[in-house]
Amino acid sequence: MNYQAKDTRYDTAGFRRCGKSGLKLPEISLGLWQNFSDNDLFSNCREILRTAFDHGITHFDLANNYGPPPGSAEELFGRIMEKDFRPYRDEMVIATKAGYDMWPGPYGDHGSRKYLLASLDQSLKRMKLDYVDIFYHHRPDPDTPVEESMLALDQAVRQGKALYAGISNYNAFEAEKAISVLKELRTPFIIHQAKYSMFERWVEGGLLNVLEKTGTGCIAFSPLAQGMLTDKYLNGIPGQSRAARNHTSLKPEQLLPERIEKARKLNELAKMRGQSLAQMAIAWLLKDSRVTSVLIGASRTSQLMNSLEALNNKHFSLEELMTIESILA
Numbered sequence: 203m204n205y206q207a208k209d210t211r212y213d214t215a216g217f218r219r220c221g222k223s224g225l226k227l228p229e230i231s232l233g234l235w236q237n238f239s240d241n242d243l244f245s246n247c248r249e250i251l252r253t254a255f256d257h258g259i260t261h262f263d264l265a266n267n268y269g270p271p272p273g274s275a276e277e278l279f280g281r282i283m284e285k286d287f288r289p290y291r292d293e294m295v296i297a298t299k300a301g302y303d304m305w306p307g308p309y310g311d312h313g314s315r316k317y318l319l320a321s322l323d324q325s326l327k328r329m330k331l332d333y334v335d336i337f338y339h340h341r342p343d344p345d346t347p348v349e350e351s352m353l354a355l356d357q358a359v360r361q362g363k364a365l366y367a368g369i370s371n372y373n374a375f376e377a378e379k380a381i382s383v384l385k386e387l388r389t390p391f392i393i394h395q396a397k398y399s400m401f402e403r404w405v406e407g408g409l410l411n412v413l414e415k416t417g418t419g420c421i422a423f424s425p426l427a428q429g430m431l432t433d434k435y436l437n438g439i440p441g442q443s444r445a446a447r448n449h450t451s452l453k454p455e456q457l458l459p460e461r462i463e464k465a466r467k468l469n470e471l472a473k474m475r476g477q478s479l480a481q482m483a484i485a486w487l488l489k490d491s492r493v494t495s496v497l498i499g500a501s502r503t504s505q506l507m508n509s510l511e512a513l514n515n516k517h518f519s520l521e522e523l524m525t526i527e528s529i530l531a
């Protein structure tokens with residue numbers, strides 16, 4: 203049946219300005235890293251994506267290598283674009299990235315101009331798009347001058363193949379250097395995508411300050427630590443979970459007993475706040491105004507709906523924040 207987006211889609215959604223740019227992003231965005239590959243059921247993926255847009259998630263995050271196989275998440279998104287999303291293209295912010303291993307030989311990885319521009323062309327074909335809204339360099343490349351990688355992002359924008367540029371996984375020092383090059387070029391650079399959750403707080407050690415100082419937005423990825431910041435692993439590894447499946451990035455050995463113990467205590471606090479642990483973990487990131495958007499994953503629609511309810515309670519008392527700090531210490 204033809205998809206018609208819900209008229210109520212913007213009724214409850216919150217949006218934040220991305221750094222000092224003109225672009226606003228939803229407080230919760232959806233990524234297609236792990237659950238949108240050739241191994242996943244198309245009908246389930248389609249339902250998640252439709253439900254997201256129906257609830258004001260206007261921002262979808264992809265990368266050339268998302269799959270497996272690499273490229274398959276973009277292909278899946280291209281099918282949804284053709285079947286459902288085309289009439290709503292101007293209501294969406296679609297991002298892709300290049301920076302990890304994508305094709306054989308010396309030109310299919312890292313940060314050369316050759317790789318980045320060829321990869322963006324491939325991504326556009328797979329996603330059946332004329333342009334993406336954000337094109338990211340996915341990770342810093344120590345062997346390519348940062349000027350070359352940033353000029354490639356700049357060129358992508360000048361060619362009209364991307365509206366804005368972004369960087370991901372750059373540390374504070376690397377980000378400052380890249381941003382100064384982009385400022386010199388007057389590239390519409392607006393965002394840094396960084397791993398940030400209650401379990402992964404490296405951005406607090408300098409990166410967030412750099413982003414604030416330079417007027418750059420921050421989108422926090424893996425806010426649920428791939429599921430560890432939910433109640434799902436409190437009593438073992440359920441079948442069908444990311445840690446139980448092959449070809450995923452969460453291995454059972456990452457579920458360290460001390461992490462699960464922390465998750466158990468956080469879960470108790472979340473209950474006292476009337477939230478699920480997933481909701482509290484998302485709200486905790488949004489308490490910082492430097493965080494533009496929280497970039498979640500979901501393997502089913504019910505998870506997405508659960509996570510969206512985080513927006514109903516983003517306030518933390520001082521006491522709650524101190525309790526969280528003592529649990530995480």
Ligand SMILES: NC(=O)c1ccc[n+]([C@@H]2O[C@H](COP(=O)([O-])OP(=O)(O)OC[C@H]3O[C@@H](n4cnc5c(N)ncnc54)[C@H](OP(=O)(O)O)[C@@H]3O)[C@@H](O)[C@H]2O)c1
Nearest residue numbers: 233234235423424425426427428429432443444498499501
């Ligand atoms: N720039 C980068 O280098 C980079 C790297 C990684 C990710 N990302 C981006 O960040 C996005 C999100 O990453 P992520 O998937 O790791 O995020 P995440 O939100 O930390 O984890 C998502 C997983 O948590 C579980 N989950 C989600 N909502 C839940 C809920 N309400 N209750 C219980 N469990 C829930 C699901 O696990 P199950 O599958 O077990 O059901 C889901 O697959 C990616 O899609 C990608 O766009 C970027």
